Amino acid sequence: MRYSPTLLDHFLNPRNAGLMRDPDGTGVDEYEGCGDLARFFLRVRDGRVAEVRFQTYGCGPTIAAASAASERVAGRTVEELLSLKPQEVEDAVDGLPEDRKHAADVVAGALRAAALDALGRRQGEVG
Amino acid sequence: MRYSPTLLDHFLNPRNAGLMRDPDGTGVDEYEGCGDLARFFLRVRDGRVAEVRFQTYGCGPTIAAASAASERVAGRTVEELLSLKPQEVEDAVDGLPEDRKHAADVVAGALRAAALDALGRRQGEVG
Amino acid sequence: MSRRVYLDHNASTPVHPEVVAEMLPYFGERFGNPSSVHGFGREARAGVDTARERVARFLGAAPDEVVFTSGGTESDNMALKGIAFARGRGHFITSKIEHHAVLRAAQWLETQGFAVTYVGVDGHGMVDPDEVERALRPDTIGISIMHANSEIGTIQPIAAIGRLARERGIPFHVDAVQTFGKLEFDVDAVGIDLLSFSSHKIYGPKGIAGLYIRKGTKMVSVQHGGEHERRRRAGTENVPGIVGFGKAVEIRGRDMKDEHARLTALRDRLWDGIRARVPEVRLNGHPTERLPGTANLGYRGVESESIVLGLDLKGIGVSAGSACTSGSVEPSYVLVAMGVPLEWAMGAVRHSLGRSTTAEDIDYVVESVEPIVRKLRAVMPVGAA
Amino acid sequence: MSRRVYLDHNASTPVHPEVVAEMLPYFGERFGNPSSVHGFGREARAGVDTARERVARFLGAAPDEVVFTSGGTESDNMALKGIAFARGRGHFITSKIEHHAVLRAAQWLETQGFAVTYVGVDGHGMVDPDEVERALRPDTIGISIMHANSEIGTIQPIAAIGRLARERGIPFHVDAVQTFGKLEFDVDAVGIDLLSFSSHKIYGPKGIAGLYIRKGTKMVSVQHGGEHERRRRAGTENVPGIVGFGKAVEIRGRDMKDEHARLTALRDRLWDGIRARVPEVRLNGHPTERLPGTANLGYRGVESESIVLGLDLKGIGVSAGSACTSGSVEPSYVLVAMGVPLEWAMGAVRHSLGRSTTAEDIDYVVESVEPIVRKLRAVMPVGAA
């Protein structure tokens, strides 16, 4: 099998999958040319990620990466999330084959977008 | 094996191979484009073939065909020999593969040539 | 993963034990080069001759009309290029849903100055003979239409196309890699001049296939070298492969009919079982004119590779209609040509059944598919695809 | 015919029992298509990967520089045509004694507008690197020189030719079908860009071979279709063949050196034995720079096919230097290029030794040859040839 046990576990039993009502931030990323898509929803409390939800369309690794990342980022500050690297997402699923690296890209991209959205809304509130 | 037992026997133990001193007729045939060559020597008594000798250069079937034909034609009249057909030579070795039919051609050709030569000499003597 | 179910017979098949047994002596004992004139060579040659006769008998052809090649891909390449280079210029007609071996050979011929028309297909993946007729040009030198497509299994009206070709004296090539040994047909009745057929799709070994070339068809060889295969395909013959192929064909002649009925029933059991449990699923391909063991199912809004992975984790081997290679998911060009909407095409999964497939296997697959698709749909954004 | 002696290893070899054992599981169990992503496909892919690594290690190459093909003939065709069509026009240099796979591919390229120079050889069958240098043109796009000739075994000065090619940035192809697994060499040290090598000459199965392509070499594929072999050779991989080939190469890495010494001694025993008993016999090929197991002997005035037949009837398999096909005896083009006089060339017989060859075999052959040649000479017209 070209995928790690961790990846397969997240693929078979995705954590935090689904919609979120009234999120504090949402973000989407799509892989250029590829149908793969990830959408993240964040609930933020005291500047930290209190709850994460996601939806994805894509091959197994994308689903698994989204699930693993959703666990990994819980509790972080929104600012930290702004600089989330694909490598960290890849590490969360114990590696990705060369031709599936885009799974980490699209998940990290969607999470950064969601963090940016949350930050924007907060500043909106403050301002 | 693509050759008959008869052919192989003649190839391994050629009958009547060799030169003949003062023959009454000799004939050669060579296969066009192919190095295969047969030369026959005839001793004629009372218009009939009393003794045959041959030399050949060529692949196994040619040697065998020459040997088998040398036995087959002994006792025939020289006139009969003039119309010797390749098929009869082929029959004498119990058949030839398609790509070795020329063995019968070259042997029949050389025997006909030897018969013609013998006939010419006889007429020369008479005239 | 205790249970394993292989439903990818259109990709490749396990070699029949009788075939392996037939091949074995040709590795260590009858190992000669068939071109050698000595006894060792003749033993090998005899094996090749027997196999050629078996294949020819199956096709209704003469043994010297059969050329052995290294695979279906080579056969297709040889057919198209052999016709093309024997004529130097001209126009081909083929279809949009041919195997890549035909399509890419045709595309390459276009770079060499040949012209090609690619006819389309209808919603069931069927070529229209009238469209082939309309595509004919005065300089048409070849028509290449596959017998059945590997992805959807739709069986083409090759007899009608063969008539067109024959009336005009145009060589007709049929890629029968997916039907040879599965359907009965006769090269004369159908008017076929060249026919590609392969071993590893019918329980023979990989690395061996054939091209039928009707006597008198103007062809040149495309692999140059020694004078093997009556100067039509250079290279030392793959003797054990040829011997095994011949045996596989012989076995198919024996088993084919019963298998046809059995697989058709199992294939329908699969489709009926899945559509009873899973919403928004469709059958891609022709409802009746279809390979007995092939069922291509499209799950709306789901990505097919994730279904393949889910089934793989249950020990089930099926293949995805779309392929995600290095980051770009391409829907199948066959489904696109059929006009299958993208949200269905991206979720296409091919099940292809074979000798070993049982009703229990099918039921296991049916039960496994349902939760996988349900779970995948649960993580998907609505209307994403 | 109780005793059987096979001295035609340059034509083909029996598959090593360890190789057969390695292949067997890939017929019935690990039968998947390596392109399939599921478990059945991955098992097959793993076998292919291991074999590729074994071959690469033997060559001193990277695994992705190795492409598997269906035979030495295909490798040679792919090398020449792949270079040619990647460039569209240009000039090749090759030799007059190449295998037909190279010669006829080159001749075909001439019909497609490419130019070819065929350099000659000396009396030992050796190409002169200086002649290759003189043949160079500004538009030279490829040099193809074989490593060792199958008929005479002469080993070419490929390192010197490789230097010439490298200095000018011209791709250098070496047909190593007869040396791969028999001689040690390193593609980097010799400056080789493309190398043809084959399985059935080294106790691997028929129907599988390879082409080494140095990274960065501009090449196009010549068999079009799917994206196998990193898009360089379309067609489902011959998995058992590849696996067996890999094993055969591994075994050669282990046995090659000892075999080299053993076969050289046996080959010399054969030559010494025959020339002591038979008058007017010569050795064709280089006295020292020669394949260990190859002895091509010429019997003056005798027709070689009849010697082959005579030995065949004693259970001995050797091959004729001249071939009588459908009524026309052609002396070997290799011997002709070497300037061997016709009355010697027509009587050339090749003995090629291998793993199973023993000293007893050699002595049996020596004893068998003498009476055969003597009898044949007895029926021959003096000075006929």
Ligand SMILES: Cc1ncc(COP(=O)(O)O)c(C=O)c1O
């Ligand atoms: C219709 C068709 N043609 C050609 C091929 C090519 O066969 P191979 O990959 O064995 O060369 C296939 C294989 O899937 C096929 O299905």
Ligand SMILES: Cc1ncc(COP(=O)(O)O)c(C=O)c1O
């Ligand atoms: C030097 C050389 N090149 C190429 C080939 C062709 O190999 P194959 O006939 O296995 O395709 C041979 C086979 O004898 C050979 O000796």
